[in-house]
Amino acid sequence: MSLPLLSFFKPNVEAKEASPVTVTSPSGDRAQVVILQQQGILKGDTVDVNLIKKLLNQGVCHVTGNSLPSGAWKELFTPKDIVGIKVNCLGGKGISTHPELVMAVVEGLRIAGVPGSNIIIWDRLTNELEAVGYKVNWQGEGVRCFGTDSNYEQEVEEVGSVGSCFSSILSRQCTALINMPVLKDHDLSGVSLSLKNFYGAIHNPNKYHDNNCDPFIADLNSHPLIRKKLRLIICDGLKGMYNGGPGFKPHGSWAFQGIIISRDPVSLDRIGCEIIEEKRKEKGLPSLKEVGREPKHITTAFKKGLGIGDMKKIEVIRS
């Protein structure tokens, strides 16, 4: 059943501020990754909406250094922004970005003064969004939500090893991006986190599967359309997959009961990958490298300057 997104997206500026958080300022050669977990946030398939808002706001405060969520959201976004929220719905209801988490993000954007009509929830296909429970809204009032479908640019953009037509949502509509991948294993690239999620923004991802998708993923993320618009990454880890991705496999998934937030895609992927590797180890599975799926693209992205990949320079904040 589709969730009634439009009613949910009424501004809620009077919502109580979350408790002040410890502030850590990011610096140029260091990155922060915030991991927020809370038991009970996902019960079965039901998300505790209040809890998810609380965690989200805590996380945004951490990554901005603001003590209050309103200040944090306002630091990241302005009312003039047209914010694209790139979700990941390939895995269907089993392992996709939860609409409840996206709604909480929308609420944060509204606090920052971004009008509902300036917010676009998107992925590659409209029917995949619908299948996960998003309510499609092409041009009605409030938050818009639709897939790229066949609306790609007519010209190929070349960046490094990649030559693709970009989604017109990304190229023509959004001025800012929030990347909302899921925490999951991937049969080719090892993991599918923030960097891999932008395969859903080009017309020909199937052409870039060789060599564990490397250097293709890193090259794609170095395109200005992504690099210059990306403001925030919120990885949905309410449920995670440590094996068998990208399609949903119940036996390869677990309730991580959390979200991972950063402004640095490479750092987030490095930490997300560690979490998946730890879970694989706990389950007695060999490492991704041992099964020929080392996520080389993360190191390549680091070398290309897309973020911090050195674990010593990544500050991990757990809450």
Place this chain on the structure above:
Amino acid sequence: MKDFYSRRKFLRDAPLCLCALTFSSKFTRLENWFEVIPAAFAAEPPLKEVKFYRKLDDLRIECGICPKECKIADSERGYCGNKENRKGTYYTLVYSQACAVHNDPIEKKPLFHYLPGTNALSIATAGCNFECKFCQNWQIAQFRPEQVESTTVTPEQVVKMAKDQGSPTIAYTYSEPVVFYEYMYDTARLGRYQGIGSVMISNGYIKEEPLVELCKYLTAVKIDLKAFTERFYRETCSGELKPVLDTLEKLKKIGIWYEIVVLIVPTLNDSEKEIREMSEWIKKRLGCDVPVHFTRFHPMYKIKNLPPTPVNTLERARKIAQELGLHYVYIGNVPGHEGENTYCPNCKKMVIRRTGFLIIENRLKAGKCSFCNYPIPGVWEMPPALQVKKL
């Protein structure tokens, strides 16, 4: 230059040529025939299971159509983008989903030794197992089915359309038919039982088993030999040369009629050494009678920084191949050039004169040169329809 196209001849033929180009240069707009709905908005078409693949562990599969042998996890697609693993079963997403339907002259394929002057009902779906940087039809070949306008045309409808329009042949073309194998196979099979031939216009990147099975129902094949170096195949096409050469040798062994097209791209595959080695290989492994078309490149897709192939480069390639003993060497995409004509290897007289896709003059009689009675190889009459075996 002997027999070079004169100004007088050009002025005589130009209106016909222009008409042919006008009607042939673009795919027929599908809305002329069908209600066209962008695939992403259309109800999902009935799925057809892929004919050649094997199941692996954990719902994974290995595709068995082309030498890429993609290993594909659940919910993912292969390199071609038009087949998807759904819970361990591999489906084609383009069965009966034509994104281009057009009645073309057979010379446009090009097949010059196959029913000259006839038409081929030409169909395509989205997808390709290569990514040639000079792809001429990239708007369909390099896209996924849901990104391309298409409509449902069943094999039965394709065969009926060919009959209704007086086309003796169906051509699987424009994109890469190897990746819509099931649709092509069923259509070709149906057609052959009803007296309609089928030709595959392909890059030749197909595994042996599906090729052999398919050839039972094809009447001819055209193979694009993109170059004669692994480097070109790897860097410019995301493919491999060796499997394509294997396909050509297999076609010879099967005995089906086939022709070769070599698109000459300036600086990338036009060296004398490469043309010579390619021609020598063709002569040694395939024989002197296989037609070879050296065709002109035009800047497209990801190669826009190179000029169109100079005509003298094509002429030089043709000369090399002829001097090495190949009998039927053509120049393509240069309308009006003498290299479009067929000459008898015995008496050297012109037996078929072409301009663009038009046959201006045909001096063959029952597949033989009308001047010296020398047999010219090819398919000059449609083979009889296959008969349903009675138990």
